[in-house]
Amino acid sequence: KNLKQYFPINGGIFKRVVGHVRAVDDISIAINEQETLALVGESGCGKSTTGKMILRLIQPTDGDILYNGQNIAALSNEQFRALRKDIQIIFQDPYSSLNPRMTVRQLLLEPILTHKLMPKQQAEQEIIEIIKHVGLTEKSFSKYPHEFSGGQRQRISIARALVLKPKFLVLDEPVSALDVSIQAQILNLLKKLQQQYQLTYLFISHDLNVVRHVSDRIAVMYLGHIVEIAPAQELFENPKHPYSQALISAIPKKHPNDFVERIILKGEIPDPSNPPEGCPFHTRCLYAKEQCKSGTIPNFQISELHDVKCVLYENA
Ligand code: SF4
Numbered sequence: 368k369n370l371k372q373y374f375p376i377n378g379g380i381f382k383r384v385v386g387h388v389r390a391v392d393d394i395s396i397a398i399n400e401q402e403t404l405a406l407v408g409e410s411g412c413g414k415s416t417t418g419k420m421i422l423r424l425i426q427p428t429d430g431d432i433l434y435n436g437q438n439i440a441a442l443s444n445e446q447f448r449a450l451r452k453d454i455q456i457i458f459q460d461p462y463s464s465l466n467p468r469m470t471v472r473q474l475l476l477e478p479i480l481t482h483k484l485m486p487k488q489q490a491e492q493e494i495i496e497i498i499k500h501v502g503l504t505e506k507s508f509s510k511y512p513h514e515f516s517g518g519q520r521q522r523i524s525i526a527r528a529l530v531l532k533p534k535f536l537v538l539d540e541p542v543s544a545l546d547v548s549i550q551a552q553i554l555n556l557l558k559k560l561q562q563q564y565q566l567t568y569l570f571i572s573h574d575l576n577v578v579r580h581v582s583d584r585i586a587v588m589y590l591g592h593i594v595e596i597a598p599a600q601e602l603f604e605n606p607k608h609p610y611s612q613a614l615i616s617a618i619p620k621k622h623p624n625d626f627v628e629r630i631i632l633k634g635e636i637p638d639p640s641n642p643p644e645g646c647p648f649h650t651r652c653l654y655a656k657e658q659c660k661s662g663t664i665p666n667f668q669i670s671e672l673h674d675v676k677c678v679l680y681e682n683a
C-alpha cells in the first residue's frame with residue numbers, strides 16, 4: 368500500500384545524497400489468497416525491487432506491506448522471523464541461489480533445521496516427499512547442484528522453498544534462464560504445486576507470454592508505477608493503457624489470424640533518477656496530450672477488476 372523505494376544517489380567529493388532513483392513510486396496492489404498475480408514490465412521498472420521489499424531484503428522508503436493485516440514493513444527483525452517461513456522467494460538463477468558445496472539433501476534439510484520446524488528424523492522423511500512433488504527422486508540427494516540441468520536446479524530451489532511450508536511465494540523471473548521447452552515444464556509444476564500446497568504467488572516477469580497462462584491477474588509496471596491491472600485474459604484481449612497495448616502487440620502471434628499491428632514505442636525508458644512529471648509514460652506515448660505532462664494521473668476503473676492509470680479513460 369503506497370509502497371515506495373527511492374534509492375539515494377551519492378555524489379561529489381563528500382558523497383552526499385544528490386538525488387534519488389525512484390525504483391518504485393507509490394504502488395498499491397492487493398493479492399488474494401491462492402491467486403497468482405503477475406507483475407510485468409521491462410527490466411528496471413521496479414518489479415524485483417517490489418519483490419525484495421515484500422521479503423524485507425530491502426526496507427521500503429515509504430508505505431505498508433500488509434500480510435494478513437500485519438504490516439511487515441513495521442515489524443522488528445525478531446517479529447518478522449516468525450513470518451519469514453511463510454514468505455519465500457524463488458530467483459531467476461538457481462546457480463547462484465543454491466550453495467554449490469551442499470548436496471541436495473543438505474540443501475533441503477537446512478531450512479527445516481534452521482527454523483526448528485521438526486526433529487531431524489522427521490525432516491528426512493519430509494524431504495523425500497517434497498523431492499517427489501517437484502518431479503525428482505531420492506537419487507538426487509547425494510548430488511551437488513552443478514550435477515543438474517538448469518530446469519532440475521530450479522526444481523531443487525522450489526523444493527527448498529517448499530520444505531518450509533510457505534503460504535506466499537515471490538517468483539522472480541523463475542523461468543527466464545531456461546529454454547522454452549523447459550519453461551513450460553516448470554510453469555506446469557508451479558501450477559500443480561499451487562493447488563497441492565494452496566500457495567499464493569506474486570509472479571515477476573519481463574515476459575507477458577510466460578505469465579499469460581499461469582496468472583489470474585496481471586499488473587503492468589512502468590518506471591516504478593503500476594499503469595494497468597486486470598484479469599489475465601482481459602488484459603490480453605482488451606489492454607487499455609497505451610504501454611500495455613504496445614507490450615501485447617510485441618508478442619509473436621501463434622496464428623496468422625491473430626495479427627495485430629505492432630506498436631513501436633518511440634524513445635527510451637526515461638532515467639528513473641529524473642522521471643518525467645505527470646504520466647510516467649508521456650515521453651513515449653502516442654496519445655500524450657498537454658494534461659498528461661503534469662500532476663498526478665489517477666486510476667480509472669474500466670470494470671470491477673480492471674484499473675488503468677491513463678487520462679484517456681477519465682470518462683470510462
Ligand atoms: Fe499516454 Fe496521457 Fe495516458 Fe499517459 S495519461 S498513457 S501520456 S494518454
Ligand code: MG
Pocket residue numbers: 411414415540
Ligand atoms: Mg528483475
